[in-house]
Amino acid sequence: MSSSNASLEALQAMLSFDAGLELLHEPSEIERFSRDAFDYSPVLAERLASCRADLVVRPADVAAVERLAAACAIHGVPLTVRAAGTGNYGQCVPLEGGVVMLTSSLRAIHNIDDKTGVVTVEPGCPMRLLDQSLRQRGRQLRLLPSTWRSATIGGFLSGGSGGIGSIRWGFLRDPGHLLGLELVTLESKPQRITLSAAEAEALNHAYGTNGVMTSLQLATAAAVDWxxxxxxxxxxxxxxxxxxxxxxxxxxxxxxxxxxxxxxxxxxxxxxxxxxxxxxxxxxxxxxxxxxxxxxxxxxxxxxxxxxxxxxxxxxxxxxxxxxxxxxxxxxxxxxxxxxxxxxxxxxxxxxxxxxxxxxxxxxxxxxxxxxxxxxxxxxxxxxxxxxxxxxxxxxxxxxxxxxxFNPHVLTVEDGGLGVVDGDQVAAKARFDPAGLLNPGKLRGWLERDGLD
Ligand SMILES: Cc1cc2nc3c(=O)[nH]c(=O)nc-3n(C[C@H](O)[C@H](O)[C@H](O)COP(=O)(O)OP(=O)(O)OC[C@H]3O[C@@H](n4cnc5c(N)ncnc54)[C@H](O)[C@@H]3O)c2cc1C
Structure with missing residues (x-):
């Protein structure tokens, strides 16, 4: 579903008047933000070498995310969310070009509940900062990737699986870690929707294919001086x-x-x-x-x-x-x-x-x-x-x-995971991204549903 030059130009014209959207056009920026750490796999390195975004956009806040989502939906341009770009499977590489959206301005920690330790945070918050803030309140993150000093909490939730802490807390998709989230839909009139813990699971480890997450609610653990x-x-x-x-x-x-x-x-x-x-x-x-x-x-x-x-x-x-x-x-x-x-x-x-x-x-x-x-x-x-x-x-x-x-040499959520299509992930995409514009090519269940594969 590559977008035509005309729709890209129209999109760019629409976005360039928006003070809340920083547009990055420099070839070096396009190059940098079209990659992640996929080169650990020679298979993916070859497959993804030529994939490039047409435009990189950094929204200043959630309202700006909504305006960007609306513009992409109106012009039929793919939107791929990118956080710190430390994923290993090309999760944030735009297979069909279009817009790469940076989450680095969405980093607020909204709340750390004193009684429960539950944290509500924007997805672009670096895990290092989040963990530091939690430690000041006697808490810590339960699970962290070894990239925790550079990766974001939203990137981990969408693209990661487990890591430091997994010996005690298992994996991110185990019930009890993600307690709810807020997302923005990819529609001409985007909706901001809050999901319960059960509904939120469909976006957990879905590579940003079925909603743009704008806030996460996560359980934490009592801090220990390891x-x-x-x-x-x-x-x-x-x-x-x-x-x-x-x-x-x-x-x-x-x-x-x-x-x-x-x-x-x-x-x-x-x-x-x-x-x-x-x-x-x-x-x-x-x-x-x-x-x-x-x-x-x-x-x-x-x-x-x-x-x-x-x-x-x-x-x-x-x-x-x-x-x-x-x-x-x-x-x-x-x-x-x-x-x-x-x-x-x-x-x-x-x-x-x-x-x-x-x-x-x-x-x-x-x-x-x-x-x-x-x-x-x-x-x-x-x-x-x-x-x-x-x-x-x-x-x-x-x-x-x-x-x-768990094959790290493949591109789709399913093939790198349990190998089977998760119907809830596909249903969430139908609901929150009906035109299939979010990170196209990464959710096999969606491609098979459309009969494109
Ligand atoms: C050296 C090294 C060590 C690693 N160790 C681990 C490890 O221990 N455990 C582990 O699980 N992973 C590990 N990884 C992979 C990766 O670092 C982590 O998964 C990391 O948490 C990804 O975070 P990020 O901010 O870089 O996300 P990105 O790579 O930028 O994005 C990851 C995915 O999340 C999506 N996404 C990001 N933000 C949003 C949002 N707001 N809404 C919707 N979708 C979104 C992106 O589209 C993409 O699909 C490692 C990678 C490297 C290079």
Whole structure:
């Protein structure tokens, strides 16, 4: 549905008189705001290289968002929302051009409820600022991506899934995190609609395909001064068992990651003393350090107490985990990419079988998570890029041992997730974006509904 030059010109003429809408036309700005961090995938890098917005627009407030939405609807021009642009799957790349809308002016924290800790916030609020404000009130965000210092809360809600905190709080789409939201519809007379927790789920992790979110209501957790601990193990079996034991112990954990020895070699120095071992990276409450030492002693592991986290600094253990592990590995060895999966149980046998088949073309990076209340191991293994056919074969082999793949080399919400169409997401698009102008091409259920795929 690419928009014609005539509709784009008419749209631009309409917007240029609006003081609440900043228009960015410079080729360098168009280029910058048409990309995200998709280049971790060689598949997406090739697919998305030439996608460009026609115009980038920054609305000053929610009323300006409504005027922009109206203009796009009237002229039939696609609108793709972009926050900090740290997504990995081209979530905010405009496949069909049109307008890219920046959320950076929508950053107000409307309320932090003293009794419940529930926060009401605009989507463009940087998570770092939000977490700082919460901490001043004795609260913290439950879930954060490892990009939390630059990413926004709206981008995380629409494009992310989990991360730091997932060992305790599971994933963003678990009921209880998103408690409601406000959105603007893509119509010639846009509506501003408030959704309950149940209705809001259709916009949770929908890549901004079915509504422009303008306010979010989220649950938070009591703040903890997390302590950084690195634990080194000689044997992989001990390291995996220790990771699971920490996840299952009666301790407060915010993060529990494990890097295989060759991956650790490529990590920056702040992961702890240099060691030729497998390393666990933990964020634990101060009262849990003794228990970690006890569990580690049973496995002849070496514990490094790295002290309290410095949330005001630039880097901490957080920035070595989740997809930051991939970032550091690729900085040192650009020929690597990654996969995402939930490992089957028992985990060790599945990993051993894949190692036998794939050798050192597949290196393990594990994250302990809570999945439907149980401690499970998610893996974001590093994969040596040897072409599409080999990648497909690897995913097949992972599925054959019982792993569930969340494919980071695809464009649609469904294909990167559970693989199935969520009827509620599609119904929400029909209701809030009837002409299908929001981030076109990213919701497979919508394309199939239109018979376009
Ligand atoms: C090194 C690295 C590490 C990462 N680690 C993690 C991790 O631990 N966990 C994780 O889940 N992700 C992770 N990511 C992916 C990404 O950083 C996060 O999901 C992040 O929260 C995205 O936020 P953003 O502000 O950059 O959003 P963007 O990338 O700008 O946008 C993401 C999606 O949200 C939509 N969107 C944004 N605002 C709105 C709005 N107001 N209304 C409707 N739609 C909207 C956009 O259209 C887009 O589809 C990582 C990425 C990198 C590069």
């Amino acid at each position: 302590h950084q601990v690195a634990v080194d193990c000689e044997r992989w079996t001990d390291a995996v068992e220790l990771l699971l034991a920490c996840g299952r112990a009666a301790i407060d954990l915010h993060l529990a990651s494990l890097l295989e020895r060759p991956v650790l070699k490529h990590m920056p120095t702040w992961s702890g003393p240099t060691a030729d071992r497998h390393r666990l990276l933990l964020l634990v409450s101060p009262d849990a350090i003794g228990t970690v030492r006890r569990l580690a002693a049973n496995r002849a592991a070496v514990v490094h107490d790295l002290g309290p986290e410095d949330l005001n600094g630039g880097n901490s253990l957080r920035e070595l985990t989740w997809n930051h592990t991939t970032l550091h590995m690729r900085a040192a060895a650009p020929g690597w990419t990654y996969l995402q999966m939930l490992l089957p149980q028992p985990e060790l046998a599945a990993m051993a079988s894949l190692r036998q088949r794939w050798g050192d073309a597949l290196l393990w990076h594990l994250e302990a998570v809570s999945q439907q209340g149980c401690v499970r191991l998610a893996a974001l293994p590093l994969v040596r890029w040897e072409g599409m056919e080999r990648l497909e074969q690897l995913m097949e082999d992972c599925r054959a041992v019982g792993a569930f793949i």
